[in-house]
Amino acid sequence: MSTDIKTNYQEAAYELLKADANKILKLIEVQMENLTMPQCPLYEEVLDTQMFGLSREIDFAVRLGLVEDKAGKELLEKLEKQLSALHEASQNK
Amino acid sequence: MSTDIKTNYQEAAYELLKADANKILKLIEVQMENLTMPQCPLYEEVLDTQMFGLSREIDFAVRLGLVEDKAGKELLEKLEKQLSALHEASQNK
Numbered sequence: 450m451s452t453d454i455k456t457n458y459q460e461a462a463y464e465l466l467k468a469d470a471n472k473i474l475k476l477i478e479v480q481m482e483n484l485t486m487p488q489c490p491l492y493e494e495v496l497d498t499q500m501f502g503l504s505r506e507i508d509f510a511v512r513l514g515l516v517e518d519k520a521g522k523e524l525l526e527k528l529e530k531q532l533s534a535l536h537e538a539s540q541n542k
Numbered sequence: 543m544s545t546d547i548k549t550n551y552q553e554a555a556y557e558l559l560k561a562d563a564n565k566i567l568k569l570i571e572v573q574m575e576n577l578t579m580p581q582c583p584l585y586e587e588v589l590d591t592q593m594f595g596l597s598r599e600i601d602f603a604v605r606l607g608l609v610e611d612k613a614g615k616e617l618l619e620k621l622e623k624q625l626s627a628l629h630e631a632s633q634n635k
Contacts (some may be wrong), residue, residue, distance in 0.1 A: 452547075454545075454547045454548050454551075455547050455551075458547075458548075458551055458606065458608070461606055461607075462606055465602065465605055465606060498594070501591070501594070501595065502594065502595065502598040503598075505595040505596075505598050505599055506598055506599060506602040509558065509599040509602060509603070510602070512558055513551065513554055513555055513558060513608075514554075515551075515606075
């Protein structure tokens with residue numbers, strides 16, 4: 450049995466999810482730099498929508514057995530920490 | 543090279559997406575049967591959120607090469623047709 454393909458899919462899935470998490474981080478960074486208020490409801494909504502989309506992708510990958518449940522949770526938690534650090538930094542400016 | 547694992551993942555991905563599409567359909571059916579207004583903004587929001595979540599899952603599967611772009615689009619279109627048929631049926635009651 451070849452486990453290469455399995456490993457390839459698993460690695461590709463994880464890389465895609467990491468890239469998507471980074472896209473969200475970049476999007477929020479750009480919003481912060483352009484001085485859009487983090488208190489703005491639209492900002493919250495964009496962020497919520499993006500986080501929901503990512504969590505659905507992660508959930509899908511976990512259900513397919515491509516990503517470990519723990520790794521998926523950690524990816525989301527890491528992004529949440531990075532986002533709240535960004536948020537704090539923008540408030541201390 | 544074993545293409546079994548590849549095929550397994552592809553089939554599993556498609557089955558999962560079909561199951562998720564069916565869940566949305568069932569959710570909306572239940573809402574219709576319980577006479578919640580299809581004009582209700584909350585109904586629209588639930589549906590939009592669910593459709594967005596599914597489209598992100600499909601997009602992820604397509605980018606991973608597990609599902610054909612065409613098959614993903616068809617899955618979404620079929621669900622949209624089913625939903626609008628449901629919607630119409632509820633208005634003609």
